Amino acid sequence: MKLSNEGLSNKSQWEEKGYAVPAYERAAVTEATKAEPVWLHLGAGNIFRAFPAMLNHRLLNEGKMDKGIIVGEGFDYEIIEKAYRPFNELSLLVTLKADGSVDKTVVGSVIESLKMDSSNEEEFSRLKDIFTASSLQMVSFTITEKGYSLVNARGEVMPDVQEDFKNGPKQPVSYMGKLTALLYERYKKSADPIALVSMDNASHNGALLQQTVTEFVDVWSKEGLVDDGFRDYVGDSTKVAFPWSMIDKITPRPDSDVQEILKKEGFEDTETIITSRHTYTAPFVNAEEAEYLVIEDTFPNGRPPLEEAGVIFTDRETVDKAETMKVTTCLNPLHTALAIYGCLLGHTSIHEEMKDDELTALIEKIGYQEGLPVVVDPKILDPEAFIDEVINVRFPNPFMPDTPQRIATDTSQKLSIRYGKTIQSYLASEDKDVSELTFIPLVLAGWLRYLMQVDDKGEQMELSPDPLLEELTPVIGTIKLGDDNRDQIADIVRPILSRSDIFAVDLYEAGLADKVVNYLVELIEKPGAVRDTLKRALS
Ligand SMILES: NC(=O)c1ccc[n+]([C@@H]2O[C@H](COP(=O)([O-])OP(=O)(O)OC[C@H]3O[C@@H](n4cnc5c(N)ncnc54)[C@H](O)[C@@H]3O)[C@@H](O)[C@H]2O)c1
Numbered sequence: 001m002k003l004s005n006e007g008l009s010n011k012s013q014w015e016e017k018g019y020a021v022p023a024y025e026r027a028a029v030t031e032a033t034k035a036e037p038v039w040l041h042l043g044a045g046n047i048f049r050a051f052p053a054m055l056n057h058r059l060l061n062e063g064k065m066d067k068g069i070i071v072g073e074g075f076d077y078e079i080i081e082k083a084y085r086p087f088n089e090l091s092l093l094v095t096l097k098a099d100g101s102v103d104k105t106v107v108g109s110v111i112e113s114l115k116m117d118s119s120n121e122e123e124f125s126r127l128k129d130i131f132t133a134s135s136l137q138m139v140s141f142t143i144t145e146k147g148y149s150l151v152n153a154r155g156e157v158m159p160d161v162q163e164d165f166k167n168g169p170k171q172p173v174s175y176m177g178k179l180t181a182l183l184y185e186r187y188k189k190s191a192d193p194i195a196l197v198s199m200d201n202a203s204h205n206g207a208l209l210q211q212t213v214t215e216f217v218d219v220w221s222k223e224g225l226v227d228d229g230f231r232d233y234v235g236d237s238t239k240v241a242f243p244w245s246m247i248d249k250i251t252p253r254p255d256s257d258v259q260e261i262l263k264k265e266g267f268e269d270t271e272t273i274i275t276s277r278h279t280y281t282a283p284f285v286n287a288e289e290a291e292y293l294v295i296e297d298t299f300p301n302g303r304p305p306l307e308e309a310g311v312i313f314t315d316r317e318t319v320d321k322a323e324t325m326k327v328t329t330c331l332n333p334l335h336t337a338l339a340i341y342g343c344l345l346g347h348t349s350i351h352e353e354m355k356d357d358e359l360t361a362l363i364e365k366i367g368y369q370e371g372l373p374v375v376v377d378p379k380i381l382d383p384e385a386f387i388d389e390v391i392n393v394r395f396p397n398p399f400m401p402d403t404p405q406r407i408a409t410d411t412s413q414k415l416s417i418r419y420g421k422t423i424q425s426y427l428a429s430e431d432k433d434v435s436e437l438t439f440i441p442l443v444l445a446g447w448l449r450y451l452m453q454v455d456d457k458g459e460q461m462e463l464s465p466d467p468l469l470e471e472l473t474p475v476i477g478t479i480k481l482g483d484d485n486r487d488q489i490a491d492i493v494r495p496i497l498s499r500s501d502i503f504a505v506d507l508y509e510a511g512l513a514d515k516v517v518n519y520l521v522e523l524i525e526k527p528g529a530v531r532d533t534l535k536r537a538l539s
């Protein structure tokens, strides 16, 4: 079974092996979409293939849509070259259910893939055509939290952004510069409305995207590099909307066990690819069954009927509460705790970690004891039921090949939303005191311990990529296992713990820094001290 238009022509061969194939005529969908594009997605990573592309696929199967998605990739062009185009943009979604059953679906909704590269005339002018189409209703994004940043780890405007600020929309090189330039094309052509929908795990993702685009527009307007009306167009929510969203579906990197199963069944395109920019991709994607997508319903040019595929459309306030519930309390903080301590304790699987008494106790304390009491109920999803499903069903799913190493990627970018929000809620609360927090400081101390690049056995440990590693590891590297001079350790970590860009608060001002330092001193005592500290803290 080959993943290509030709390979799919023999449908019965796939169906006999239990692979669901598109029920729609893909050539017709391709033609219709190219003529009148409706949905462009930027960020061709794993979650896109497993979730948004699958939603569109379902609606195509049911005859509720007749257009597919075009995907653009502006950061890692290898994904397009190696994981999309050789397979006619088809992908195989392997759904690994908690009861052990597996669904295999050939997803055909992505009908074109493009490199968002302004130096490539052919690719970029095709993107301009799509962006200027009146039919285009939404551009969605899964580009990671750091994708929205215009500054580097030191807070300096990145060189490619600086270049774009100076040169205007003609040949942009930065991600957000390219996006804003494409939006400018739409403004110049027709000023038709559009929705730009961030689907990343970032706090108030829509506002973040809006702020970043607006910064570009402001600079270009001020320098006279764009027409005056562009600023009004982007600032008018009836023209350009930035709906907020909450997205949830655990989508690990393509896994070697899944790869083997597929290979044995005769599926030929199982190669996994690690690009030079560290994206883990493949023609197939493996994900869990559970999925939640909540989107603010502001689409000034209309939108696909995604509610018919299970998406919840609501107001901004409810999205905010749902996102806060998931990203700051019921899932992602637990994930990051498992990532940090899992790496330190030598785990390579999330479901195996869920058999580790200390680690399950740790996430239960963080979730039920520290997070849940201050989280606001979004009503559309019940926080307690949600966290129960995460801890009892989703994380322990033995068929899900998720790893602490994947989740540890970019931890510095995630701590502020995953823990900082809860700390802020305690600081603002009348009936809660921040000194009640014990396990969140333990995770923050664990992160500093992780940055030492030495695991709990005392052996060298490779860290997952993170934009702050280069800056922070030399600082933390001056602390050695066995150091016991608390004052000296406190002096070393002080500049880090006071950074509200990392923790959302200055941990000294919040009154939590001493607790973090105390835990760190315990964690570095000797090999085995990470386990001992967890045992003591949780006893
Ligand atoms: N995988 C999941 O379980 C999951 C679930 C919910 C939400 N998300 C969100 O989706 C994001 C992507 O997850 P994924 O599974 O697709 O990851 P992935 O590693 O498969 O893909 C990452 C994507 O982001 C792009 N990217 C990376 N750095 C970028 C940068 N600096 N600028 C612009 N683009 C950049 C990559 O090119 C790629 O398209 C996550 O960071 C998270 O915010 C993921």
Ligand SMILES: O=P(O)(O)OC[C@@H](O)[C@@H](O)[C@H](O)[C@H](O)CO
Residues within 6 Å of the ligand: 145, 201, 247, 248, 249, 250, 251, 331, 332, 335, 336, 406, 407, 409, 410
């Ligand atoms: O995708 P990230 O890097 O923001 O975070 C890693 C995981 O916590 C995340 O991908 C979860 O699997 C996801 O948020 C579940 O919906």
